Amino acid sequence: MPFHLRNEDGQILAYRGQLAQRDVLERLIFRGRQLFIDAAEDYSGAWDESSGNGPILRPRGQNWYDYQEEANVLLRLPEDPRFLARLTRFHDHLRELAIANPDAALLALFYLSTIEVRFYSATHAMLVSVMCGLAARNVLNWPEDKERTLSLAALSMNVGMTELQDTLARQTTVLAPDQKVLVANHSSRSMSLLHRAGVTDPEWLEAVRMHHATFSGGLGAEVPWAERMAHLIQRADSFGARRAPRATRAPLVAARAMQSIYFDQNKQIDPAGAALIKAVGIHTPGSFVQLETGEVAIVVKRGQITTTPKVLVLTNGDGVALSRFIARDTALPGQRVARAVERSEIKISINLEKILAFA
The missing domain is CATH 1.10.3210.10 (Hypothetical protein af1432)
Incomplete structure (x- = not known):
């Protein structure tokens, strides 16, 4: 394999460098499984995609x-x-x-x-x-x-x-x-x-x-x-x-x-x-801040100036995790950054791929 072979969740089924038989892969597809490779990897010319029913491998997004x-x-x-x-x-x-x-x-x-x-x-x-x-x-x-x-x-x-x-x-x-x-x-x-x-x-x-x-x-x-x-x-x-x-x-x-x-x-x-x-920026994307509202947020975009990033709120002023993200522009009055927050202060799990969708 010239690339990692993955399932729809991104989990690796066969590692780059391993031997993989085409009939085994086709049996997986017959059972309704989809096979993926990372679009970032150079796989051009590495696989025959003309199987009659379209390509058997589909590029995945960035990971x-x-x-x-x-x-x-x-x-x-x-x-x-x-x-x-x-x-x-x-x-x-x-x-x-x-x-x-x-x-x-x-x-x-x-x-x-x-x-x-x-x-x-x-x-x-x-x-x-x-x-x-x-x-x-x-x-x-x-x-x-x-x-x-x-x-x-x-x-x-x-x-x-x-x-x-x-x-x-x-x-x-x-x-x-x-x-x-x-x-x-x-x-x-x-x-x-x-x-x-x-x-x-x-x-x-x-x-x-x-x-x-x-x-x-x-x-x-x-x-x-x-x-x-x-x-x-x-x-x-x-x-x-x-x-x-x-x-x-x-x-x-x-x-x-x-x-x-x-x-x-x-x-x-x-x-x-x-x-x-x-x-x-002073508050770089990927860093954490507390706003004047008391909310804790992760920085997702740089702002017009180095101290006013765009953020996604993770917890409210009482420290309770939100069920959905709230976007804030810290250049606006009342939403400015009050202080930088250490990663160890963040007590909730973070899904990087979901956060990246807002960058």
Whole structure:
């Protein structure tokens, strides 16, 4: 199978790479079962759909949990001969999703980054890539080729320590000496792995190598492109890390995490941090807020300004879960954001796919 085969609920019936016999699949269809594949996967030419009664496989819609799983597998295999082709294809699809509906992409990735730590490294890489791409396109007006190189570098910045990152997110003890060495050297190791995988773009490689450097300058034309890219990645990386939970601490609320990247080490406004905040908002899609009404809501869209997002109310002023969502525009009087809310304060279950329908 060149793709996961799913039922109508999205559950996987046969995993990519498994053997599947056509007669078995046809018996399932004869019994009234429908078979699905994810529309995000490249299955063109992989299956004969001319069965006489129409296609036996139907593309499913977007599923961010699947993208998270795919990135988790992909970024652990930088030495696979097919890595670069797969990375580029995955990146280009992720970028297309972010261009088509940036609010939905931000909502899904910010939400996923705060709910658990199993796929921390992959989710973090996807989030930083989308954030950097949005800032470069919509705020800084970078040329398309530079923006694409930036978001590729962001997605691949940690291939030298993907598995270790996931381990550290769950670890409750201090770093062991060998872990400290791997963390300290991961930028150079990531660059080397990418070069061996076939990456020849010097700006991509240099941005990965420098993405943990300290920057105090601007993003002007006098600054080399690789340094500008690394600066944006470093700020977005820092923000994403503060938003994600660890076994030893809860994530920072979005507004506090944003404040931490707005100023540089000299207490001056950081141009990269400012661009990212303008791109994604103070209260990012996927974060939670309490309104002046006392209602608690999830942010689903950015507003006209960074502090006035569009939200869906989850609980009323008494903390009771609502039977249906209520949309609010926090730019309106009486509905403004009173405070940011930590994910741990939300005591109700959330269906991401239903929320995404409003983004």
